[in-house]
Amino acid sequence: MSNVSSNMVVLQRDDFQQLIDALREREYQVVAPTVRDGAIVYDEIQTIAELPMGWTDEQDGGQYRLHRRQDQALFGYVVGPHSWKRFLHPPQQRLWQAQRNADGFQITPENSAPPKRAFLGVRSCELHAMAIQDKVFHNDQFTDTFYQARRNNVFLIAVNCGQAGGTCFCVSMNTGPKVTSGFDLALTEVIEGDQHFFVMQAGTDNGIDILQAIEQRAASEAEQQKADAIVAQTAAQMGRVLDTTNLKELLYQNLEHPRWDDVANRCLTCANCTMVCPTCFCTTVEDVTDLSGEHAERWRRWDSCFTMDFTYLHGGNVRASTKSRYRQWMTHKLASWVDQFGSSGCVGCGRCITWCPVGIDLTEEVRAIREQQSGI
Template structure:
């Protein structure tokens, strides 16, 4: 985005200007979804007031471990990502599709179509913004359009926040983005301390975002503020040590469907589905039909499902993927191989959630690397860099 007179970056003074932006979006009629502290984690849900935003937290993430702690310097966006993503806002874990009632001997069915205010996503990270683009392909691409997703997506405002301290499990740079969003947002915020002053550099990405910032009477960012933003992003990028070798990866995985590493990971995997629940791009669902005892009222509900569940692939004659090995292989190859066949992109955004929230700490980056090493030892050449 060019930093011309119509797209100037601005400096926001600490919490007072951040509050002003938050409340100006609310006054415009938007329902804000963003991070908050709850149940010893940073969760992503609808917020009622500015004070709901988390302040002064950072976290430690390791395979199978997530811990929040007080930050040495108090920031709003010092953490990386919690267990929830924006997926829960646009594609809720459970929602009613329709209900039916028996009236005078006949059934009348009513679709669940509630009028809702437009939504603003506040403080999302580059990885979740990338996930939003992938969900768009799933729910608004080709010939199948999810009406509920499209209603919430229409008019959506996105306020992203650059990562200050990516976790030990982040590998967004391997997936071609981060730690600062470069497009797809209305406003991007980079938080920093300048001479002990708490500030944000706010970059508008759209005319709509620019109008919100202009309404706050902010000062235009100078070279010092630009340098502060560059420093935050550079240090964040340097903190990202975890990598995923992606060159030739889709072909490599599809050529190694019988690799012994699938058996090795299956011995550790609990097939619990945690990885799919926290993943910002997993979209599998099933439906539940509910009836009352008198047979006069029925409801159909959509809810998240997981390819790790035995029944998910059940068809006439049995389950297509009866083993943990086959289900883990399906999940990993979809994210890193066949997603390319469907959507011409990665199904993984490098957020590291599946590693942190796996009860036994399975790390997909290490599984791929182990597969590569044993393949090279067996065949003596490198198909994956």
């Protein structure tokens, strides 16, 4: 075993279970990609056998299929319908409970101590999405204590993508495919002939601690070059491209562009795009009581700018048309998010394109607005 620092090391495929074991020994619940109902979703695993070994995905607008690979890669696919936000900012969160007593009500706030979790297989675009949600949930004016407690308890094992998906455009958004920061450990999977290994790097002291607990050795120059070549090849294969030149100004100047009517004719306002997006964060709050009226609870649930109730203000809905709701979503993601949080709200993961039932593609919508505005 070599002396580990932030240097590159090699972990053999046959020793990969040691990584999971080392995390579990440190009381991390290991959450990783796994196959369920024909899709790759994130769930708790105990063994390497639960990873989507030998599977890959095929993605396009409104299309997602799993296929068998020719090899036994552990990370030979891209992102699926889940994102890590479902663990950091869950779809449903109880905020407090109230119980009637002799003096009125006793309010019990929800315990915000979450389990220690290790996220295994986090892609570069997803690390960027987490950094974006960090700004939303922890900033000068506001801290979401539920989010912050979960975020502080997470160990991140990132994966450099070995292939791009059909709807990926992280290169356009400068968010991948190479992992650059925000990880405890990062790895690149290398399969060549009968060789199968991972070139790994620690990004934190916690990452170094895990590497020191498993069988690994220093990576050779040739092994590091192989890993770099895999990521470079992925960057050259992007399924989509988004021209971000003056994108904010383009959208602000085209709020009445006819393309918004065109997309409104196709959009079902189903809200899928916002549910799968790793940066969308909007919620609603619901109070529920039992039939006796003795017990009440307040819940926070994911909501979407595509639902009618979300924009109901006293007296009516401020975005009654499909056109206004799609325009709100896309201009927020790609333009007003920059004013609000200092970066785009899109990391180019492609989920909103893949999981839109009618295949609406924001890269196409931007292209259409740009081309018609410039008279091309």
